[in-house]
Amino acid sequence: xxxxxxxxxxxxxxxxxxxxxxxxxxxxxxxxxxxxxxxxxxxxxxxxxxxxxxxxxxxxxxxxxxxxxxxxxxxxxxxxxxxxxxxxxxxxxxxxxxxxxxxxxxxxxxxxxxxxxxxxxxxxxxxxxxxxxxxxxxxxxxxxxxxxxxxxxxxxxxxxxxxxxxxxxxxxxxxxxxxxxxxxxxxxxxxxxxxxxx
Amino acid sequence: xxxxxxxxxxxxxxxxxxxxxxxxxxxxxxxxxxxxxxxxxxxxxxxxxxxxxxxxxxxxxxxxxxxxxxxxxxxxxxxxxxxxxxxxxxxxxxxxxxxxxxxxxxxxxxxxxxxxxxxxxxxxxxxxxxxxxxxxxxxxxxxxxxxxxxxxxxxxxxxxxxxxxxxxxxxxxxxxxxxxxxxxxxxxxxxxxxxxxx
Numbered sequence: 448x449x450x451x452x453x454x455x456x457x458x459x460x461x462x463x464x465x466x467x468x469x470x471x472x473x474x475x476x477x478x479x480x481x482x483x484x485x486x487x488x489x490x491x492x493x494x495x496x497x498x499x500x501x502x503x504x505x506x507x508x509x510x511x512x513x514x515x516x517x518x519x520x521x522x523x524x525x526x527x528x529x530x531x532x533x534x535x536x537x538x539x540x541x542x543x544x545x546x547x548x549x550x551x552x553x554x555x556x557x558x559x560x561x562x563x564x565x566x567x568x569x570x571x572x573x574x575x576x577x578x579x580x581x582x583x584x585x586x587x588x589x590x591x592x593x594x595x596x597x598x599x600x601x602x603x604x605x606x607x608x609x610x611x612x613x614x615x616x617x618x619x620x621x622x623x624x625x626x627x628x629x630x631x632x633x634x635x636x637x638x639x640x641x642x643x644x645x
Numbered sequence: 646x647x648x649x650x651x652x653x654x655x656x657x658x659x660x661x662x663x664x665x666x667x668x669x670x671x672x673x674x675x676x677x678x679x680x681x682x683x684x685x686x687x688x689x690x691x692x693x694x695x696x697x698x699x700x701x702x703x704x705x706x707x708x709x710x711x712x713x714x715x716x717x718x719x720x721x722x723x724x725x726x727x728x729x730x731x732x733x734x735x736x737x738x739x740x741x742x743x744x745x746x747x748x749x750x751x752x753x754x755x756x757x758x759x760x761x762x763x764x765x766x767x768x769x770x771x772x773x774x775x776x777x778x779x780x781x782x783x784x785x786x787x788x789x790x791x792x793x794x795x796x797x798x799x800x801x802x803x804x805x806x807x808x809x810x811x812x813x814x815x816x817x818x819x820x821x822x823x824x825x826x827x828x829x830x831x832x833x834x835x836x837x838x839x840x841x842x843x
Contacts, residue, residue, distance in 0.1 A: 454826055457696050461786075462793055464692055465675040468685045477663040487666045490688035493715045494662055497761075498655050498753070510708030513715070517691045555696070563695075588659075595660050628652055 453556050460554040466524045473530050473604065474589040479596035485520040485528060488588065492516035495584045502624045506576035515581040518563060519570040522547035531589075531614055532606050544571075579621040586617050587625060594632050598641030607643045608633065651754050658752040664722045671728050671802065672787040677794035683718040683726060686786065690714035693782045700822045704774035713779040716761060717768040720745035729787075729812055730804050742769075777819040784815050785823065792830050796839030805841045806831065 448456075468486040476483055493513045500509045520528075525547035529536045548567055552560040569575055573582045590611075593599035601611060611633055619626045636642040646654075666684040674681055694701075694710045701707065718726075723745035727734045746765055750758045767773055771780045788809075791797035799809060809831055817824045834840040 450822065451826075454700075454823060458789060458826075461689070461693055461696060462675050462789060465689065465790070465793075467688075468674055468681070469676065469678065476666055477660050478667065480667065483666070484685065486685040486688045487682065490684045490691070490715065491659070491663065491666075493688070493691060493711070495659055497712055497715060498659060498757075502652075510711070513691070513708070513711055514695055517688065517695060517711070559696075591656060591660060592663070595663075624648065625652060628649075628656075 448556060456554060456556050457559075460551070463524065463551060463554055464521060467521060470520070470523045470528050472528050472589075473600035474592045475596040475599045477592050477595040479599070483592065485523050489516055489520055491588055492519075492581070492584050495588055496581065499584070499622070499625075502622045503580040504576040504621050507580045508577050512577040512581045512584075515566055515570045515578060516584065518566040519581065519585070521551055522567065524551060530600070530604070532600070532604060532610055573617070576621075579617065583617045583620075583622040583625075586615050587622070587629070590615065590629060590632060593641075594636065598636065598639075601636060601643075602641045605643050607645050608637055609645045611636075611642055646754060654752060654754050655757070658749070661722065661749060661752055662719060665719060668718070668721045668726055670726050670787075671798040672790045673794040673797045675790050675793040677797070681790065683721050687714055687718055689786055690717075690779070690782050693786055694779065697782070697820070697823075700820045701778040702774040702819050705778045706775050710775040710779045710782075713764055713768045713776055714782065716764040717779065717783070719749055720765060722749060728798070728802070730798070730802060730808055771815070777815065781815045781818075781820040781823075784813050785820070785827070788813065788827060788830060791839075792834065796834065796837075799834060799841075800839045803841050805843050806835055807843045809834075809840055 468484050470485040471482045472485060472488055474483050493516050496509060496512045496516055522544040526543035529540045548564055552564045555563060569578045570581055573579050593601050615629050618629050633642060637644055666682050668683040669680045670683060670686060672681050691711045691714050694707060694714055698707045720742040724741035727738045746762055750762045753761060767776045768779055771777050791799050813827050816827050831840060835842055
């Protein structure tokens with residue numbers, strides 16, 4: 448592969464990745480003006496990874512965790528965003544996302560594709576401290592937006608308290624210093640009728 | 646400061662930072678469906694920093710360059726986005742952005758604020774290899790979007806060829822392997838009437 452072809456493939460990948468800006472999540476922005484997209488969500492996670500580094504699990508490589516969150520949602524370009532609290536789509540999610548990873552990372556030069564795919568797989572497996580930190584942030588950030596926007600996807604979709612608590616377990620397990628804050632947010636949202644009681 | 650107050654300040658910072666998603670740039674998305682916002686732009690730069698690492702200036706710390714691009718536009722929350730090709734606003738930009746940095750990074754715990762402010766200052770000064778790489782990407786990424794969207798901000802604002810070439814100099818200086826690609830993009834955009842000839 449010539450130098451020119453190599454750069455052309457990398458740029459084709461970056462232009463395809465641009466479509467992540469058009470994938471809408473169920474969570475609104477903090478100001479409740481519109482739904483968040485997956486590209487700006489990924490940026491917000493990267494900023495959170497830098498900001499909350501002191502709470503990361505022992506052994507976390509912060510720079511690596513940032514790379515994980517930058518890449519973690521790219522498969523949604525083909526596979527779409529599967530709502531965390533939905534029943535539909537969860538069973539086919541893995542297959543759709545694997546096919547998306549194959550195509551999308553396959554746009555890169557062949558020697559580069561595996562390292563990007565490995566970032567996505569590491570995030571999904573949450574077997575490393577960096578991936579556990581990244582996954583915990585991926586739960587905390589929408590909680591912050593639902594809290595700030597007045598209920599967000601919790602209220603819009605009638606999500607129950609036990610569902611939210613279950614969804615937030617990666618924070619309890621891997622970023623325990625933030626857990627009492629999370630429980631407090633959930634309790635206040637329940638008291639305000641923004642989360643449905645069990 | 647108690648542990649609780651410390652986390653509360655970090656979360657206040659992250660929620661304030663959410664407003665970067667509402668700051669619109671002049672560049673459209675690649676599919677030309679709408680203007681890009683500064684948060685998703687910052688994500689795209691981070692992905693570009695990971696993807697194009699082989700072209701970074703000698704001495705670049707890629708993880709550090711990623712941190713620079715994640716933080717680089719936060720001041721726009723207060724100061725707004727100043728269009729690169731505009732005459733108006735360039736003289737007051739520095740003062741507006743310094744005041745924004747003071748307020749925004751001041752939301753963080755006092756021991757943490759300086760390291761975030763330092764990232765923004767390093768990006769702005771472009772005196773380090775990592776900052777030069779980050780700045781070159783900040784020029785390349787909108788070129789890709791203008792190219793793909795059919796002219797974008799170049800056409801919408803009647804930007805001249807010499808202005809674009811001048812704007813892209815950080816790429817020639819710091820990521821020279823991408824320069825012939827950039828010149829080719831500019832030449833084609835001129836031939837198609839998307840950039841105004843000099």
